[in-house]
Amino acid sequence: MEQFIVSARKYRPQNFSTVVGQSHITTTLKNAIRNQQLAHAFLFCGPRGVGKTTCARILAKTINCEHPDEDGEACNTCHSCVSFNEGSSMNIHELDAASNNSVDDIRSLVEQVRFAPQAGKYKVYIVDEVHMLSTSAFNAFLKTLEEPPPYAIFILATTEKHKILPTILSRCQIFDFKRITTNDTVEHLEDICGKEGIHAEKAALQVISQKSEGCMRDALSILDKIVSFTNGELTYQNTLEHLNILDADYYFRMMDNMLRQDLSAAMLLYDDINRKGFEGDLVLNGFAEFIRNLLLSKDPKVASLMEVVESFRIRYSEMATKMNTGYLVSALNILAEAEINYKSARNKKLHVELALIRLCYLQQALELVNEPGKKKLTELRPLNFRALTPFTKATVELKPAAGPAQVITPIQPAKVPEPGPVLIIEETIVQQKVPSTKIGSLQKIRERVSVSAQAGNTIKAIHLTGELLQMAWQEFIDQLKENRNPAAQSFEMAALEVKDEGSFTVITPNNLQQKFIDGERIPLSEFLQKRFHNQQLTYQVIVEQREDLQIKFEAPLNSRERFQQLSSQFPLIKELKDRLKLELDY
Structure with missing residues (x-):
């Protein structure tokens, strides 16, 4: 059996042209080699897994190559390159400063520097995680780093440049590595999948790239795990399942419920998400990122900042055109506040549900605030009162609906003060209007239902029977099989019992099959209610040890x-x- 090698090692770049996403580094190093302007000390800084150690090894191999090409690349055929590729070269020394960070370790390294290379031009010393060296070790390294022998080159690599002493920084030529972009990562993963004969959807590779956050090593490790998990078939769904990522489709459905002010559907959808094992803070953060993407989608200039699967971009744009910017900003404020207070909340699920309730009725609250007839701004200005003429005695006759007329004599006015300049604040004036005939969304729905019922457009519900239920159940199983849903087997093994015309019971032999069926509760309810034209149709899933439901071996x-x-x-x-x-x- 051939020994397995992880992709991060198997496909590690062997020359500068194969390094992904760091062209500004590789071009500079190749020009320095071609022009023979090499510094004696380099410092490679940047996030993890972006190619710092890889570029250090390629540089060490290239400067000792016996026959470099015109572009400054190693030939990979000479004795020096072959020995380097096989790991037997004596001209390269690697030191892990995370575990060798004492003064004695650095002194041992300095003693080795005194000996010239037996073959080749340079001896290269690569010190990885150099920020882990102690202060005394740094100080012991200063003199050698400043004036090394002409054949010695030091390459220091670190992920935390701010922890390195300024005296070390001033003695090195600094190269800052950047995070690898999503497109570069996807292209590299596609190339590897083609070489390995792996069938992978581009959407799945985009999800892996987003999860790696610009780290190529993490992306390759995730790819290896999912290939082992799926036996070489990478799809969007199994990638989400393996990485425990909540699909953006849930957020689209949640936003649709918010716009319709359908609180029941929103609460059921969150319950489904919670049953799948996603924590509330993850839902709040993901929903906030979803709304942020909707805001970006409203302006084509910044839409490129979204890191989403390509198939969702059109869907984001379509939903963004239907939504108001004020609503999105207000929703972000609610989610940010809920996420900040999530850790201190005693009942986490209730805390998230309260945030969803506020989002459901946010549109109605904004309509009340922006209702016409109200002045929103006030002004500060000086006004002069003028003398008011006293009220003359008059009578006001009020005629109630029934009964004798009542005569009211107004109170005599008080003494009017002398006029003079006074600085007052003009208060917000609310126009008195006849009570509006505007009604809430729930009342509108009730009126539509009543009107359609009067017009005779209602569809009579189908009575629930065992035969009809079994037929509808089989139709739903066929849909699950078309979507390659693993819950189809649990649905086939379940038994159905009709309780009455509007409810039935699903019997399963074990808890595992019960969880599979509960995982499809929302789509199953929607399918059956639509199939029988009965919105009140309900069911329950129970576990019962029955011999006829057990698998026969x-x-x-x-x-x-x-x-x-x-x-x-x-x-x-x-x-x-x-x-x-x-x-x-x-």
Whole structure:
């Protein structure tokens, strides 16, 4: 059996042209080699898994190559390159500063620098995670780093440049590596999948790239895990399942419920998400990122900042055109506040549900705030009061709906003060209007239902029977099989019992099958309610140990059973055993 090598090692770049996403680094190094302007000390900085150690090894191999090409690349055929590729070169020394960070380790390295290379031009010393060196080790390294022998080159690599002493930084030529972009990562993964014969959807590779956050090593490690998990078939769904990522389709459905102010559907959808094992803070953060993407989609200039699967970009744009910017910003404020207070909340699920309730009725709250007839701004200005003429005695006759007229004599006005300049604040004036006929969304739905019922457009519900239920159940199983949903087997093994015209019971033999069926609760309810034209149709799933639901396994016969079976077919065998008085070892 051939030994397995992880993709991060198997496809590690062997020359500068194969380094992904760091062209500004590789071009500079190749020009320096071609022009023979190499510095004596380099410092490679940047995030993890972006190619710092890889570029250091390629640089060490290239400067010792006996026949470099015109572009400054190693030939990979000379004795120096071959020994380097096989790991037997004596001109390269790697030191892990994370575990060798003492003064004695650095002194041992400095002593080795005194010896010239036996073959080749340079001896290269690569110190990885150099920020882990102690202060005394740094100080012991200063003199050698500043004035090394002409044949010695030091390459320091670190992920935390701010922890390195300024005296070290001033002695090195610094190269800052950047995170690898999503497109570069996807292209590299597609190339590897083509070489390995792996069938991978581009959407799945985009999800892996987003999860790796610009780290190529993490992306390759995730790819190896999912290939082992799926046996070489990478799809969008199984990638989400393996990485435990909530699909953006859930957020689209949640936003649709918010816009319709359908609180029940929103709460059921969150319950489905919670049953799948996603924590509330993850849902809040993901929903906030979803709304942020909707805001970006409203302006084509910044739409490129979205790191989403390509198939969702059109869907984001279509939904963004239907939504108001003020609503999106207000929703982001609610989600940000809920995420900040999530850790201190005693009941986490209730805390998330309260945020969803506020989002469901956010549109209605904004309509009340922006209702016409209200002045939104006030002004500060000086005004002069003028003398008011006293009220003359008058009577106001109020005629109630029934009864005698009432005569009210107004109170005599008080003494009017002298006019003078006064600085006042003009208060917000609310126009008095006739009570509006505007009604809420729920009332509108009720009116539409009543009107359609009067018009005779309602569809009579289909009575639930065992035969019809079994037919609808099989149709839903066929849909699951078309979508390659693993829950289809659990649905096939379940038994159905009709309780009455509007409810039934699903019986399963174990808890595992119950979880599979509960995982499809929302789509199953929607399918059956639509199938029977009954929005009140309900069901429950119970676990019951029944023999007819158990999976039948045929156990192989043991020695005693096989002898008894042969004896029944051939009686002479038993007679021979009895005559010879044989004892069989079962």
